[in-house]
Amino acid sequence: MLEFFTWxxxxxxxxxxxxxxxxxxxxxxxxxxxxxxxxxxxxLADLRLxxxxxxxxxxxxxxxxxxxxFNLALLVIVLSGIFMTGAVAMKLYYNExxxxxxxxLAVGVLFVYTVRRPLLRSAAHVSLSPLAxxxxxxxSLVTWFTVAACGRWIGFS
Amino acid sequence: MNxxxxxxxxxxxxxxxSTALHESIYMYSWxxxxxxxxxxxxxxxxxxxxxxxxxLAFADVPAPRIAAALDKPMVIGFVVMVxxxxxxxxxxxxxxxxSIWFRLKVVLxxxxxxxxxLFRRRIRSLEQTLPERGPMPKPLRLGAAxxxxxxxxxxxxxxxxxxxxxxxxxxxxxxxxxxxxxxELS
Numbered sequence: 001m002l003e004f005f006t007w008x009x010x011x012x013x014x015x016x017x018x019x020x021x022x023x024x025x026x027x028x029x030x031x032x033x034x035x036x037x038x039x040x041x042x043x044l045a046d047l048r049l050x051x052x053x054x055x056x057x058x059x060x061x062x063x064x065x066x067x068x069x070f071n072l073a074l075l076v077i078v079l080s081g082i083f084m085t086g087a088v089a090m091k092l093y094y095n096e097x098x099x100x101x102x103x104x105l106a107v108g109v110l111f112v113y114t115v116r117r118p119l120l121r122s123a124a125h126v127s128l129s130p131l132a133x134x135x136x137x138x139x140s141l142v143t144w145f146t147v148a149a150c151g152r153w154i155g156f157s
Numbered sequence: 158m159n160x161x162x163x164x165x166x167x168x169x170x171x172x173x174x175s176t177a178l179h180e181s182i183y184m185y186s187w188x189x190x191x192x193x194x195x196x197x198x199x200x201x202x203x204x205x206x207x208x209x210x211x212x213l214a215f216a217d218v219p220a221p222r223i224a225a226a227l228d229k230p231m232v233i234g235f236v237v238m239v240x241x242x243x244x245x246x247x248x249x250x251x252x253x254x255x256s257i258w259f260r261l262k263v264v265l266x267x268x269x270x271x272x273x274x275l276f277r278r279r280i281r282s283l284e285q286t287l288p289e290r291g292p293m294p295k296p297l298r299l300g301a302a303x304x305x306x307x308x309x310x311x312x313x314x315x316x317x318x319x320x321x322x323x324x325x326x327x328x329x330x331x332x333x334x335x336x337x338x339x340x341e342l343s
Binding site (some may be wrong): 023028029031033035036037038039040041042043044047049055056057061065068069129145148149152153156 | 194199202
């Protein structure tokens with residue numbers, strides 16, 4: 001892993017980000033805007049499963065619509081995130097919060113694409129165990145909150 | 158005007174609480190983290206509402222139903238952002254007052270506010286004629302697009318406040334110095 005970070009630190013990506021400070025800032029802004037969209041989708045979808053928000057719209061519809069925008073937001077976040085990592089690779093390699101965030105992110109992505117979506121698409125939501133749906137919604141909220149909070153804290157630590 | 162603003166900032170800066178907050182190890186970070194993470198509540202809901210107006214999300218659900226359901230969390234997020242925003246300003250009043258980015262952010266906030274007010278008026282006058290599905294009529298789509306642009310700008314300028322490229326102590330061009338409102342108090 002250290003080798004990978006040393007490599008990315010010496011790559012063209014890093015030189016570009018280091019030479020033009022403005023580029024880093026612009027990319028960071030896209031990262032932040034995509035965070036709002038991703039967080040909004042997670043929040044809406046999970047609060048719908050918990051029966052708090054948008055109960056007048058079928059749960060399946062909410063899941064389907066938020067999934068689409070979640071995908072786009074995640075793509076923007078990952079691409080901009082890789083660029084930002086390239087710019088400060090060595091600093092991040094020795095930052096505990098960065099690894100906490102990456103761990104939470106890996107858990108979150110795996111959870112969404114291997115557990116959450118297959119389950120929510122397997123059957124009508126009313127036929128699924130309410131306890132399982134609620135547990136899943138809570139786990140999702142906690143995971144994505146952790147990703148975002150660790151991300152912000154990288155800047156402080 | 159600038160002198161008045163700077164005097165006000167200096168007065169705020171004189172409070173012990175302001176210094177304590179600025180120099181605190183965790184408190185300032187927690188408040189800023191809350192401010193940033195609440196973007197997911199406020200801006201997340203706002204984006205989904207605007208995307209619905211444009212017909213890009215929840216296209217087969219009537220728009221007023223989406224707006225009604227997401228209005229409350231959006232307002233809650235907004236209130237949290239305003240409160241934490243004021244506290245953040247109180248912690249670093251002088252530098253923020255003379256920040257070009259903060260000034261641009263306030264201008265965009267006002268623009269976003271006016272746009273939201275116009276949008277609400279338009280949607281009320283069109284209420285009976287709104288289509289059940291798909292994109293809303295053009296004036297509403299325009300309002301939604303402007304809303305997305307203004308708020309994206311607010312976030313971008315807000316993030317930029319952290320950078321000190323155009324702080325008053327730097328060698329600024331007369332125009333930038335004027336924009337930042339750098340004044341020498343007598």
